[in-house]
Amino acid sequence: MTIDERLDANSVEVSKDGTTTTLTLSRPAKLNSLDSGIVEELLSALEVCRGDGTRLVVFRGAGKGFSGGFDFTGLEEQTEGDLALRFLRVEALLQAVHYAPFVTMALVHGPCFGAAADLVASCTHRIAAPGARFRMPGLRFGVVLGTRRLAEVIGRDNARDVLSKSKILEANEALRIGFLTGIAEQDNWPQLVTEATEAASILSASRLERVLQLTNDDRRDSDLAELARSVMEPGLKTRISDYIASMKKK
Template structure:
């Protein structure tokens, strides 16, 4: 069985490639743990640029519901909390974080993108945050901080799909670059990242992203996920219309 996450390590940057293409890179417990461990290790080694992308036809389809029927509500809650812990680790990273996304992206997959400081999408990329349909408040403040309250309210409350062009217009994406252009995007990110010293970069991010780390994010998530009937709400969401 292949590893769920491939990490390419260089002296100044690491590339994290989600590697469950047969599952649209959905976030299994193993993938979430691998991301958490990898990000923590990168921080310990003072890596200044972290790049995230996905193998296959998309970046990430969000929460993996494969074992829904065998998991207890406690298991599901623990998995959701672990995702939020990983997202918080990414959102508060002292490194520059770059998301390169393509294809159809959902829920916690789109939240990974929102947790990165720079976000690039291929043309044709789409995004959707469906978690509110089963009562889940995950990553909401991060998305709001990027696109503004009114845009966040429109998208999150309707759970509608929005495309790369709309994402660019509201600031969720900062550029549209197809995958064959990503090597140039990475090269430019490396060049830009070298402008500041590590300590200056860390201090700058502490000021600019002072609101990124908040126990309120985790508290809101736990309150929403811990409401009785989580599995039934997920089943209703997954049920074909």
């Protein structure tokens, strides 16, 4: 079954070139924010990639930026259970990327906030255009999403600094602390994808998967448990509403 047969891709554009699959977040009017639909489409696409010979998955964003993160549109109509489930499905997506049997690459331009920044942190290669900027504010409203993965990528002290201050990372700072693996103008991205595709094809698929497994500590259960505890704490919806209101005042 092909990707096209599995997906009604309203929010994710899927293209495959040899062993490289590109997944483009395509909700530009909403800054490619992660609603439940786009998360499920990405999960479905990644599942297809596991069986179609893909060696490299590339994530991109359409429009003026990579993604604004978790989509809070219609917050008033959602129950706390709805919100909790959506966060759990985002974590399922992050784990599908982080523990994928193929190499992953994020190509980021413009803003990349919240859960979208966690998506980038889950990737093998993390490349940004010079003007990209990142922010992970989840702990401002008490949601523990991707914290350990971030600490693995940038180190404990840097993670504590970034998360406790909910600070915006400009591309140069993100590269300095290891959140990014490179900075490149968008015109140079095709060459980087070509190089990554070639590198991902050196080993057999089974050996590549083994290398990726052995270089990742498997913390899926504990990460999911920490997230579940944070979203099950009463008042999730109120905490999010208060956070959104505080951001509007700035």
